Amino acid sequence: MPKPIPDYSLYVITGESFSKGRSTEDVIRQAILGGATVIQLREKEYCGKELIRVGxxxxxxxxxxxxxxxVNDRVDVAFxxxxxxxxxxxxxxPIEVARQILGPDKIVGISAGNMDEVLAAQARGADYVGLGPVFATGTKSDAGEAVGLDLVKQVCARATIPVVGIGGIKANNAAxxxxxxxxxxxxxTAVVSADDVTEAARQLRHQIDLAKGLKG
Amino acid sequence: MPKPIPDYSLYVITGESFSKGRSTEDVIRQAILGGATVIQLREKEYCGKELIRVGxxxxxxxxxxxxxxxVNDRVDVAFxxxxxxxxxxxxxxPIEVARQILGPDKIVGISAGNMDEVLAAQARGADYVGLGPVFATGTKSDAGEAVGLDLVKQVCARATIPVVGIGGIKANNAAxxxxxxxxxxxxxTAVVSADDVTEAARQLRHQIDLAKGLKG
Known part of the structure; x- marks a missing residue:
């Protein structure tokens, strides 16, 4: 039986330093209440012990x-x-190490910035790709230039695994x-930096659902 | 069959930033030629890909x-x-995660700064402890105050697993x-920062072997 494909609609990544002093736990609970479907723990500054605690x-x-x-990056923490x-x-x-440690039933996602990286990830057995930055973003200084919606279209036309757009996405461009x-x-930031996290997630989710034709 | 206990005599930790521009590969080869018995890859600034490459x-x-x-810290990289x-x-x-990922035959060492941490590590199945800092050290800013030789003696008298001293150790105090x-x-630094890495390792190893009664 193939493993089930998650609902990637609204994929929220943690960012304690962007959370205005609120705990990651509180912010993420509010995000889920607003409609987040995937949560990724990504805190590059945390030691292993702290990653385990929050994880x-x-x-x-x-x-x-x-x-x-x-979980971002740390396969051992994910395990x-x-x-x-x-x-x-x-x-x-490498993805192969993640598979060996986590087994075939876990999800392995890969960041990609161009078509070659998407197709390579897919060939090596990735379950999804995070493609971006779609729009210009200030959150990740090393994220590179915006790839734009055209590449998203080209990638989504060719890729056989789910593609999640990332980078500079807000309620007004998510659709x-x-x-x-x-x-x-x-x-x-569109979620974790919002004054009202639940409402920010809800608005994003609403736009996503509308664009998917799930709402009339 | 119990797993073999390595020779912990001269345990050299990498430190690219202390290696005066020389590659870790070159420095470590010279250290082994001089008598290092254990090598630990410890580069906190490396990304996963770089850790894999050097590892x-x-x-x-x-x-x-x-x-x-x-390998330091990253169980996934060690795997x-x-x-x-x-x-x-x-x-x-936690040590239990390392055991689950790496299996029972791999070595798991734990840093300890006092008797309680040593005994706890031992009780949880550590293969050895790194105890320190034995002497004052400038390499690890977060290493805490020197524990001194008295604690080393007390720990070595009680511990049933090998104890490796760390922190401020040089050829003139290794014995x-x-x-x-x-x-x-x-x-x-006593090895990787030396102008002649092989000779620095050789001198340390000589003092260690003398103290162990392996040389006359």
């Missing part, structure tokens, strides 16, 4: 609330907290990314 | 030259490069650490 909190919360939970999968950048561990063929949009 | 180089080299190879084991700080992943009961000494 276990988010694992319990996401399981209880019925959303998917992914330790029994996350649903891991997300790897082009500079992280374009979905209309270009993406399975979902990934955000950090 | 594979060191894995091949240490295997060929017959010394033990340990990926088939290191002999992993070294975990008090803020890293004291061995005489206090340590199975070996761990160094970074």
């Amino acid at each position: 276990k909190l988010l694992r319990d919360m996401t399981r209880e609330m019925g959303v998917t939970f992914i 330790a907290v029994d996350a649903d999968g891991v997300h790897l950048g082009q500079d992280d561990l 374009q990314v979905i209309e270009a063929g993406a399975a979902g949009v990934s955000v950090i | 594979k180089l060191l894995r091949d080299m240490t295997r060929e030259m017959g010394v033990t190879f340990i 990926a490069v088939d290191a002999d084991g992993v070294h975990l700080g008090q803020d890293d992943l 004291q650490v061995i005489e206090a009961g340590a199975a070996g000494v761990s160094v970074i």
Whole structure:
């Protein structure tokens, strides 16, 4: 039986430094209440112990609330907290190592910035790709130039695995990314920096659902 | 059959930023030629991809030259490069996770700064402890106050697993650490910052062997 494909519609990545002093736990709970479907723990400054602590909190919360939970970069942490999968950048561990440690049933996502990286990730067995930055973004200084909606369209036309758009996506442009063929949009600041996190997630989710034709 | 206990005599930790522009590969090869018995890859600034690249180089080299190879912190990287084991700080992943990922035959070492941490590590199944800082050190800003030779003696009298002293150890004080009961000494700058790495390792190893009564 093939493993089920998660609902990638609204993929929220943690960012403690963008969360205005609120705890990651509180912010993520509000995001899920607003309609986030995937949560990724991504805190580059955390030591292993802190990743495990927050990872276990988010694992319990996401399981209880019925959303998917992914850990960034650290395959060992994903294993330790029994996350649903891991997300790897082009500079992280190879996908094969993630598969060996996590087993075939876990999700492995890969960041891609162009068609070649998407097709390579797919060929090596990635479950989804995070494609971007779709629009210009200030959150990731090393994210490179915006790839634009045209590349999203081209990639989504060729890729056989789900494509999640990332980078500079907000409520006012999320629909374009979905209309270009993406399975979902990934955000950090558009949700975690919002004064009302639940409402920000709800607005994004509303635009995504509209674009998918799930709302009339 | 219990797994073999490595020779911890001269345990050299990498430190690219202390290596005066020389490559880690070159420095470590020279250290092994001078008598290093254990090599630990510890580069906190490296991304996963770079850890894998250097880790594979060191894995091949240490295997060929017959010394033990340990990876710091990243259990996933240790797994990926088939290191002999992993070294975990008090803020890293729990030892149980390392065992689950790496299996029972790999080495798991733990950093300890007092008797309680040593006994806890031992109780949880650590293969060895790195105890320190034995002397004052400038290399690790977060290493805390020197524990001194008295604690080394007390720990070595009680611990049933090998104790490796670390922190401020050089050729002129290494013998004291061995005489206090340590199975070996761990160094970074005393070897990797030396103008002649091989000679620095050789002098340290000579003092260690003398203190162990291996040389007359």
